[in-house]
Amino acid sequence: MDAILEKHRQRQFQKEHQGPVPFHDSTEVTSLDRDAATTEVKDANSVTVIVNEKSYTLGMTPPIQPNISINLGISGDQWTACVSGFQEGIPKGDRSSVILCDDIFGASPIRVQKLGNLDGMHVRKNSLHDNWDDEHGYYKYHLGEVLDGHYRITAGSGKGVFSTVVQAKDLKAGKNDPEEVAIKIICNEKERYKSGKREVSVLEKLSSADREDKRHCVRFISSFMYRDHLCLVLESLHMNLREVIKKFGRDIGLKLTAVRTYSKQLFIALKHLKDCSILHCDIKPDNILVNGSRNLLKLCDFGSALPAGINVITPVLVSRFYRAPEIILGLPYDHSLDMWSVGCCLYELYTGKILFPGGTNNGMLWLHMELKGPFPKKMLRKGAFTTQHFDQDLNFHATDENLMMKKAVNKLCMNVKPKGVGAKISSFAGEDPKMLSSFKDLLEKIFVLDPQKRLTVSQALSHPFITGK
Numbered sequence: 001m002d003a004i005l006e007k008h009r010q011r012q013f014q015k016e017h018q019g020p021v022p023f024h025d026s027t028e029v030t031s032l033d034r035d036a037a038t039t040e041v042k043d044a045n046s047v048t049v050i051v052n053e054k055s056y057t058l059g060m061t062p063p064i065q066p067n068i069s070i071n072l073g074i075s076g077d078q079w080t081a082c083v084s085g086f087q088e089g090i091p092k093g094d095r096s097s098v099i100l101c102d103d104i105f106g107a108s109p110i111r112v113q114k115l116g117n118l119d120g121m122h123v124r125k126n127s128l129h130d131n132w133d134d135e136h137g138y139y140k141y142h143l144g145e146v147l148d149g150h151y152r153i154t155a156g157s158g159k160g161v162f163s164t165v166v167q168a169k170d171l172k173a174g175k176n177d178p179e180e181v182a183i184k185i186i187c188n189e190k191e192r193y194k195s196g197k198r199e200v201s202v203l204e205k206l207s208s209a210d211r212e213d214k215r216h217c218v219r220f221i222s223s224f225m226y227r228d229h230l231c232l233v234l235e236s237l238h239m240n241l242r243e244v245i246k247k248f249g250r251d252i253g254l255k256l257t258a259v260r261t262y263s264k265q266l267f268i269a270l271k272h273l274k275d276c277s278i279l280h281c282d283i284k285p286d287n288i289l290v291n292g293s294r295n296l297l298k299l300c301d302f303g304s305a306l307p308a309g310i311n312v313i314t315p316v317l318v319s320r321f322y323r324a325p326e327i328i329l330g331l332p333y334d335h336s337l338d339m340w341s342v343g344c345c346l347y348e349l350y351t352g353k354i355l356f357p358g359g360t361n362n363g364m365l366w367l368h369m370e371l372k373g374p375f376p377k378k379m380l381r382k383g384a385f386t387t388q389h390f391d392q393d394l395n396f397h398a399t400d401e402n403l404m405m406k407k408a409v410n411k412l413c414m415n416v417k418p419k420g421v422g423a424k425i426s427s428f429a430g431e432d433p434k435m436l437s438s439f440k441d442l443l444e445k446i447f448v449l450d451p452q453k454r455l456t457v458s459q460a461l462s463h464p465f466i467t468g469k
């Protein structure tokens with residue numbers, strides 16, 4: 001009970017202290033981190049940020065807590081990174097941070113900026129929270145309400161950590177416009193606003209590079225401000241894959257033919273992201289939407305997306321169950337991080353179960369090794385966070401409470417024998433054995449621990465499971 005309360009208190013503290021920091025030229029940063037409270041940075045007096053293959057050490061005073069968060073933001077075409085997560089109890093005026101800026105779209109030189117104190121860190125002003133917001137800054141909509149004189153809310157659609165999503169009717173829809181739209185109403189908080197703006201710029205880029213709407217990323221229609229909330233108007237879809245699994249395949253999963261259809265569409269979406277040099281960084285069933293007949297899928301929620309090539313080394317990028325090992329170990333990452341997450345989703349679609357349900361990053365690494373064997377030593381030597389999980393001889397060191405209970409872990413860590421993903425997948429009556437064996441082969445190639453050897457998106461698109469050949 002005490003532990004739960006402590007966790008809750010820490011989360012609350014972090015919520016209160018997450019926010020844009022005042023920055024030179026009034027540039028501010030926005031949040032990237034979704035679950036910082038579960039991170040495992042043990043020694044965080046400094047953090048490494050790699051941009052365009054150059055690394056920068058961001059020193060910080062005072063020491064930060066394990067629940068560090070790295071925030072990325074965009075202002076014009078300037079990207080910024082900010083590290084925060086300060087120890088409770090330190091006088092506010094003493095907090096400090098370091099910000100790194102880089103114009104990734106231009107040729108301007110990289111600059112590292114040192115900040116002074118973080119006074120004024122709280123950006124949510126009480127005056128912004130009139131009675132149309134709840135205490136967390138979510139908009140309290142009501143059915144039939146007309147937003148911006150343009151969109152009548154017809155139903156609720158979903159709630160994310162940072163937004164409320166509603167279905168609406170476009171009252172001014174032209175002949176060729178969809179009447180039904182989804183509106184993502186971003187929380188009324190300056191940090192969320194900034195992250196929403198970043199999502200808009202990513203969505204615009206993806207939509208404009210796919211005029212024919214064939215690349216399986218949710219269509220962006222427009223955006224507007226309503227009662228201090230940034231609202232994103234998106235094509236309306238029916239439900240997310242988490243709901244599909246729950247409704248049609250709880251604990252047993254979907255038919256392999258359905259998984260094949262979804263796999264192909266997801267790989268096309270990944271290819272589009274690659275062509276646009278964007279990393280999604282939060283692929284999971286909740287962020288994959290399907291249409292009413294469930295034969296068309298679209299990737300959504302680009303609120304954590306990053307431009308490829310910017311490498312903020314943080315152990316909390318991507319939701320934990322779908323987090324690739326290179327993130328946890330603190331290695332540079334690229335498009336292969338999204339491929340790993342897609343592999344986790346495909347397994348979940350077919351089995352109805354989460355493949356790597358680790359309670360901590362340490363637990364996640366153990367599950368990765370249990371499936372695929374020990375990490376290549378070369379990979380471990382390069383990881384910024386390796387020492388948190390491996391001893392000097394690169395033997396796994398279990399710190400996850402659940403793992404420490406298992407005697408087998410300590411005995412086996414020296415010599416992990418891989419199970420292979422195939423062993424975890426059983427066939428169902430009527431399933432084509434050839435298709436099933438190529439599905440297993442596909443997953444085996446996706447879950448390669450070394451990101452450089454992992455299946456690429458082009459290889460995935462020509463894999464026999466997808467082509468049927």
Ligand SMILES: Nc1ncnc2c1ncn2[C@@H]1O[C@H](COP(=O)(O)OP(=O)(O)OP(=O)(O)O)[C@@H](O)[C@H]1O
Pocket residue numbers: 034157158159160161162163164165182184218234235236237238239240286287289300301302303
């Ligand atoms: N275009 C859409 N059509 C229908 N439903 C949608 C649409 N976009 C989002 N939703 C629903 O709203 C939920 C939350 O959306 P989204 O993930 O974009 O918000 P978020 O605040 O960024 O969430 P989180 O950060 O928790 O992942 C989705 O899981 C989905 O159920």
